[in-house]
Amino acid sequence: MVNPAASTYSPRLEKDVARELAGGFAVELVRTEEPGEAIAIGRAGAGDGTFSAVAVLGGDGAVNEVANGLAGSDVPLAPLPAGRTNVLCRSLGLPQNAREAAIALARAGGRLSTRRIDLGTVNGRAFTFFSGIGLSAMANRRLSGRGTTGRTLGGHLFLYEALAVAASYLRDPPRLGVTVEGRQDEIEGITLIVQNGHPLTYLGGRPLPLCEGAGLETGTLSLAVLRRGSLRAAATITPRIALGRGAAVLEREDVASVPSTSRARVRTLDGRPLALEVDGDYLGELEEVVYAVRPGALTVVVPRALT
Secondary structure, eight states: OBOTTSTTOOHHHHHHHHHHHTTTSOOOOOBOOSTTHHHHHHHHHHTTSOOSOEEEEEOHHHHHHHHHHHTTSSOOEEEEEOSSSOHHHHHTTOOSSHHHHHHHHHHHTTOOOEEEEEEEEETTEEESSEEEESHHHHHHHHHHTTHHHHHHHTHHHHHHHHHHHHHHHTTSOOOEEEEETTOSSEEEESEEEEESSSSSEEETTEEEOOSTTOOTTSSSEEEEEEOSOOHHHHHHHHHHHHTTOHHHHHTSTTEEEEEEESEEEEEESSSOOEEEEETTEEEEEESEEEEEEEEEEEEEEOOGGGO
């Protein structure tokens, strides 16, 4: 499956990848034309076992959609990185060059090495590595509107956007309440990060961890809630995350950490809708969401050295 809107996509890259894959598989190529379409493509790929795998030439958003379609099946997802950050690809230790990833996949042929990983869900929509409510979602909404320049600069630009959005968002942010399974108290705050995988993202080649206890095979989700905010706090927290010092962020008294939970309910406390994103794609605004986890729901292709 090919997403022509991916950051590093080009017709030549598509041709090269298709040629390499054809060295090990019979290839059926499908291109997406609009958001959400790849979910149906993933479902079709899961189908009746006709396909050995569904390879995705695209970014984190395209991978997310296909993962939603393949969830619960035995057909593996094979990400071929063509996006801004390609978080799941990196987390799995896959080649960061799409052509090289296609070559490795073709060489494996019918002997693919796979593993099963968890999927987080928010109101039933699956995510592979993270979901955010509030500030990060607003930053991604703004970033998605910047077109090619924003997509190309990737993580560095996202940090700039987070600070730029913070200037307006933190003046009067919507209030949210988080109720975690097994806890009686409701955590109040203004921004939420929910991780299914580790790390949260990458800046260049550097992994940026945040939530304690996050991992693709833990069977749980990990949360961090910013209780309150100011421009001064944002100017401190953002650089720490960018430097890979997520643990220092969690030590702040204005941040609540939930290392492990299988379910969490989030609601607006002031009637204003909450901005939501999954795997870096902005989904819209909702007044209430429920997070859960599906252990081992997705089969993915991994390098042989990891099996």
